[in-house]
Amino acid sequence: MKYVDEYRNAEAAQRYARLIARQVTRPWTIMEICGGQTHTIVKYGVDALLPKDITLVHGPGCPVCVTPIELIDKAIEIASRPEVIFCSFGDMLRVPGTALELLTVKARGGDVRIVYSPSDCLQIAREHPDKQVVFFAVGFETTAPANAMAVVQAKRDGLTNFSVLVSHVLVPPAMEAILSSPQNRVQGFLAAGHVCAVMGTAEYEPIAARYRVPIVVTGFEPLDVFQGIAMCVAQLESGRAEVENQYARSVRREGNVPARNLIKDVFQVVPRKWRGVGEIPQSGLGLSDAYAAFDAEERFGRAATSSDADSECLSGLVLQGALKPHECPAFGTRCTPEHPLGAPMVSSEGACAAYYRYRRHDIPLTVEPQ
Amino acid sequence: MTDAQEFAVSCPIPQTEYAQILLAHGGGGRLMHQLIEGVIVPAFTNPALAERHDSAVLAVGGVRLAFTTDSYVVQPLFFPGGDIGSLAVNGTVNDLAMAGARPLGLSASFILEEGLSFETFRRVLDSMRRAAAAAEVPIVTGDTKVVDRGKGDGIFITTAGIGRIEHTRVIAPSSVRPGDAVLLSGDLGRHGMAILAVRQGLQFDTTIESDCAPLSGLVQDLLAAGLDIHCLRDLTRGGLASALIEIAEAARVRIHVREAAVPVIEEVQGACEILGFDPLYVANEGRCVCFVPAGEAERALQVFHAHPLGKDAAYIGRVEESREGLVTLESRIGATRIVDMLSGEQLPRIC
Numbered sequence: 001m002k003y004v005d006e007y008r009n010a011e012a013a014q015r016y017a018r019l020i021a022r023q024v025t026r027p028w029t030i031m032e033i034c035g036g037q038t039h040t041i042v043k044y045g046v047d048a049l050l051p052k053d054i055t056l057v058h059g060p061g062c063p064v065c066v067t068p069i070e071l072i073d074k075a076i077e078i079a080s081r082p083e084v085i086f087c088s089f090g091d092m093l094r095v096p097g098t099a100l101e102l103l104t105v106k107a108r109g110g111d112v113r114i115v116y117s118p119s120d121c122l123q124i125a126r127e128h129p130d131k132q133v134v135f136f137a138v139g140f141e142t143t144a145p146a147n148a149m150a151v152v153q154a155k156r157d158g159l160t161n162f163s164v165l166v167s168h169v170l171v172p173p174a175m176e177a178i179l180s181s182p183q184n185r186v187q188g189f190l191a192a193g194h195v196c197a198v199m200g201t202a203e204y205e206p207i208a209a210r211y212r213v214p215i216v217v218t219g220f221e222p223l224d225v226f227q228g229i230a231m232c233v234a235q236l237e238s239g240r241a242e243v244e245n246q247y248a249r250s251v252r253r254e255g256n257v258p259a260r261n262l263i264k265d266v267f268q269v270v271p272r273k274w275r276g277v278g279e280i281p282q283s284g285l286g287l288s289d290a291y292a293a294f295d296a297e298e299r300f301g302r303a304a305t306s307s308d309a310d311s312e313c314l315s316g317l318v319l320q321g322a323l324k325p326h327e328c329p330a331f332g333t334r335c336t337p338e339h340p341l342g343a344p345m346v347s348s349e350g351a352c353a354a355y356y357r358y359r360r361h362d363i364p365l366t367v368e369p370q
Numbered sequence: 371m372t373d374a375q376e377f378a379v380s381c382p383i384p385q386t387e388y389a390q391i392l393l394a395h396g397g398g399g400r401l402m403h404q405l406i407e408g409v410i411v412p413a414f415t416n417p418a419l420a421e422r423h424d425s426a427v428l429a430v431g432g433v434r435l436a437f438t439t440d441s442y443v444v445q446p447l448f449f450p451g452g453d454i455g456s457l458a459v460n461g462t463v464n465d466l467a468m469a470g471a472r473p474l475g476l477s478a479s480f481i482l483e484e485g486l487s488f489e490t491f492r493r494v495l496d497s498m499r500r501a502a503a504a505a506e507v508p509i510v511t512g513d514t515k516v517v518d519r520g521k522g523d524g525i526f527i528t529t530a531g532i533g534r535i536e537h538t539r540v541i542a543p544s545s546v547r548p549g550d551a552v553l554l555s556g557d558l559g560r561h562g563m564a565i566l567a568v569r570q571g572l573q574f575d576t577t578i579e580s581d582c583a584p585l586s587g588l589v590q591d592l593l594a595a596g597l598d599i600h601c602l603r604d605l606t607r608g609g610l611a612s613a614l615i616e617i618a619e620a621a622r623v624r625i626h627v628r629e630a631a632v633p634v635i636e637e638v639q640g641a642c643e644i645l646g647f648d649p650l651y652v653a654n655e656g657r658c659v660c661f662v663p664a665g666e667a668e669r670a671l672q673v674f675h676a677h678p679l680g681k682d683a684a685y686i687g688r689v690e691e692s693r694e695g696l697v698t699l700e701s702r703i704g705a706t707r708i709v710d711m712l713s714g715e716q717l718p719r720i721c
Contacts, residue, residue, distance in 0.1 A: 004643060010630075013703035045705020094394075094713070107390040116570060116645075222703050337713040338400055358707040 007221030008044070016226035017049040023233050027053045029185050030232050031178070031321045033171060034192035035062030035349025036220045042354040044222045046229075054229065057185070057321035058354075060174050061192050063139040064091045064347035065319060066274040067167045072097040074303035075165055078134055078296060079105045079112050085128060087121045088136040090114040095343045118150035118164075125154070125162040134296045137164040142194045144168050144285060145259035148266035151287070151294050165296040168285035169272055171195050172203050177280045179211045183322045188232040190218040190225065193247035198263075200255025204243045212241045219247040266291050275343055276316030315342035318351055325355040332360055398607025398653070399712035403616075422620055423542045424468040424604060427535065436471035438462060439530035447490065447524055450564050451579030455497035457655060458527040460584045463505040464604040467586040468658065470541040470593055471533030473507035478529050480514045483522030494525060505584035507531070537593055543620035545600040550689040551667035552625060553660045555588065555674060556581065556682045557633040558610055562652035563641045572644070578637045583656030588677045592660065595673045601661040604654075608712070611650040613659060614697045615711045624692035627709070628700045631686045650699075651712055664688065 032038055038058045041047050047056050060066055076097050079086035086102070093102040093112065106112040111131075115121055118135050125133040137147040147164065154162045171192060178184055191204060196217045204215045214235035218228030228246040235242060245251055265288070272284025287295045297303060312330050317323035325331055325344065335341040337353055344350035394401045411419060418426040425436035442458040452460075459476065466473045478498065482491065502509050539545075560581040567578055585604060592599060601621075603613045610632070618625045634642075634649045642649050656679060662670045667685055674680030697709040 004639070008702045010703045043707065044701040044703050045707055046703070048705040049703065103392050103394065104388070104390065107388075107392050338404070357710040360708060360710065 004221065007219075007223040009223065013046075013049065013222055013226055016223065016230055017051075020054065020226070020230050020233055021051040023230065023237055024051050024053045025237060027055065028187050028233060028236050029055045029057060030188045030190065030229060031057045031059045031186040032190040032218070032225070033059040033061040033175070034190075034195070034220070035059075035065070035347065035351065036194075037061075037190060037192070037218065037225055038351050039349060039354050040220055040222055040225055042358045046222055046225050050229070054233065056229075057324070058318070058351040059189075059321060060178070060274065060277065060319040061140065061171065061195075062319075062344060062347050062349040062351070063143070063167075063169065064095055065315065065343040065350050066169055066277065067092070067095065067138050067343065068273040068275045068303075069097060070273075070304045071165070071167050072101075073099075074297070074300075075136055076100060076102060076105055078165065078300050079110045080108075081132075081300075083130075083132050085111045085113060085124055085131050085133045086136070087113050087115045087118075087124065087133060089116075089138065091347050091349070092136055092138060094340070094346045096340055096346070118147050119153065122150055122153055122157070122159060122162060125159050129161060131161060132299070133162050134300075135162070135164045136167070138167045140169055140171055140192065140195050141199045141263070142192075142197075144263045144267065145198060145256070148262045151266050151291050152262070154294060155291065163294050163296040163299050164287070166267075166286055167272075168267065169274065170269070170283050170285065172207060173280050173283035174274065174277075175204075175207055176211075177277070177283070178320050179207070179213060181320065181322075183320070186213070186321055188214040188236050189216070190228045190232065191215050191243075193217055193219040193224070193251060196245075196247065196251045196255065198256050198259050200260070201243050201245055201251065201253050208241050208243050214241050215243045217243070217245045217247050217251050219250065274319070276313065276319055278316070313342035315344045315352070318344055325352040326359065328352070332356060394713065396607075397712070398609075398612055401713055402608075403711060421542055421544065422616070424465040425471065425533070427469055434535040436466050436469035436533040436535055437530070438465040438469075439528065440465060441526065441528040443523065443526050444565065445523060446565075446568055447494065449568050449580060450577045451560070452582035452655070453494060453497050454525060454527055455494040456501040457580075457582055458529045459498050459501035459505060459507075459509075460582050460655060461606070462529040462531040463507060463584040463586050464656075464658070466531050466533035467584070467589040468541070468602040468604050469533070469535060470537055470539060470589060470599065470602065471535045472590065473505060473531055473533040473586055475508055475510040476502065476529050476531045478509050478512040478527060480512070481522055481526040481528075482514065482516045483524050484516060484519040486524050491525065494527075501584070505586055507586075539599060541599050541602055543601055543603075543617045546617060546621035546623055546661050546689055547600060547663075548623055548689050548691040549664055550600055550661045551664045551670075551685055552614070552627065552687040552689065553662065553667065553670055553674065554610065554632065554684050554686045555585070555658050555660065555680045556656070557635050557638070558605070558654060558657065559634055559638040559642065559649040559652035561655040562609070563638045563647075565653075566645065567641060570645075572641065574637050574640065576637055578641065581654055581656035583679055585656065585658055585679060588674070588679050589658075591673050591677055592670065595669065597662055597666050597670050597673070599660060599662055602658055604658045606655065607653050609649070609651040609653060610659065611648075611697065611709050612711050615695075615709065617659075617661075618692075618697050619695035621689075622692070622695045624690045624695075625687055625697045626690055626700070626706075627687035627697065629702050630700075631684055633682050633684050650709065661689065
């Protein structure tokens, strides 16, 4: 397939692997921010081709994984109401709340629907004027513009039966939280290409400078990841700490300006709790005052402020790159995709799910002769 | 790279503890597997059921008969490349074919929802008649029930079929051996993506059509060629991945597949990229895998390629010895990973 197959070319991948091996003179730990990159790495076996001195740790960039449990519980409570049609991206339905998950709400008769786009919810709201249609607006900066657009359209069209339960999170504050942690072992970042396609790359420049850490904006195909790692290693080896853009076919320094403006109009930066990690200041988006009428928490009550997560789940450490998924004692035994203790085992972008799906058996991960 | 030992897991997957049936229990993945193995099969234990094949094989007066049944609840009722009627006929014909049986007769039971238009019902019946004629099998018995409006979804169809096994081979997962070649009859994912494209209103340059088709003729050609067929399995819900995992677990072998050898047409690949799906798990309705000794693989491929439904057949992998049943895949960039059964249905990703 044009523009996809080229980025999965085996020969080119192995050339990059050799290039990286030639560059490396000592051990380096690099974090890929985005869960989509984690899945590419584990699914294609990118890490299996890398020299032993390169350790990849997996970052917090899985929106499903970091949505706090009390907000999941709030979603479940709203979705259980008979007057509500609750719409969500598919990934969220299996994330465990304190007692159950949205899929069980659906099985018990709740009207829970998977949508691909928040604008689908507006159509549902128009078709069901007697119902309250609630959209679970999760995601990083990537999904924020489309979610913002749905709210803007709802206001313009005077839709009074539509609201959003917002749990947007922002990447740069999470990177700073990881870098400031005493347990931090990350020496270089592959930043999330799609987030930067919206937000641009400028906001990463102060982070690279302050923490002396290379940040390479990277795409999602195997060759993107190889090239991102090669650029990051080149910086580390030469002692540079800059923001570089591997994903130039999608990302510009200024990002997508209309999308950024839309986010600025509809949302405001708020403190946000990250599941397993805790509250990070200025790390989320909430609806701005002008759009507060569309806030599902205004309509159905605020989510609780604290909730006891399963103490056995170490997803917080996994999400900060301090622990590999299979190093968790519950991995693959008490925690599986059918029985997740934490969200990273659920989401298609969660690191635990990636390891469970692709790495569970003790098979050699070496490259076979062609 | 991390030591492979670190990934070893000692405890089997725990039984599900859901109090209700979830939609995912029908999704062709691990939850459905658990429902069948943990709840349904124990209720009816017997030797024919224990074989876990697409059809049960029953010996009647020196003749071996294949017997199978399947229900169809697809929405929309009509989709590019087929409809619920052709699907109901071909699905059951294919289950018989996977036992190497020649279909003798089908039953058709209808659960109709009050308010269903006669025009729709006639279109479905006409489609079933044409599909049955193409598969050279009569529909010989049936049943009809009507339920209140809102209690059905237009029309549900259950078909059952019997077929005669005219050879002495045991075509079943238990016959799969290390050294077998794994052949795939054609490209993957057309049915699932055709349905999803209609449901989601996705439009591509060319419409993706379902691969819905009867495989009995192709299987009869393979048998007529005298090939030592060890196992056949048609790929339905859960796709190629789930079918291979079921066979690997039943035969206690490792099935190793080369991703680059698995054919997927560009339209399906594109739709999968957009929606975040893996074609390995997408449903098919006219594709099968065939296990033969490696020495017969080339000749088997020639038979596939001579049939319209096998013209894109490919040699995708091999069977190896293993302590436990599992499927591994050599990725396009040359690294090996396992292929796991999904929990339920594939869920679209967020970003």
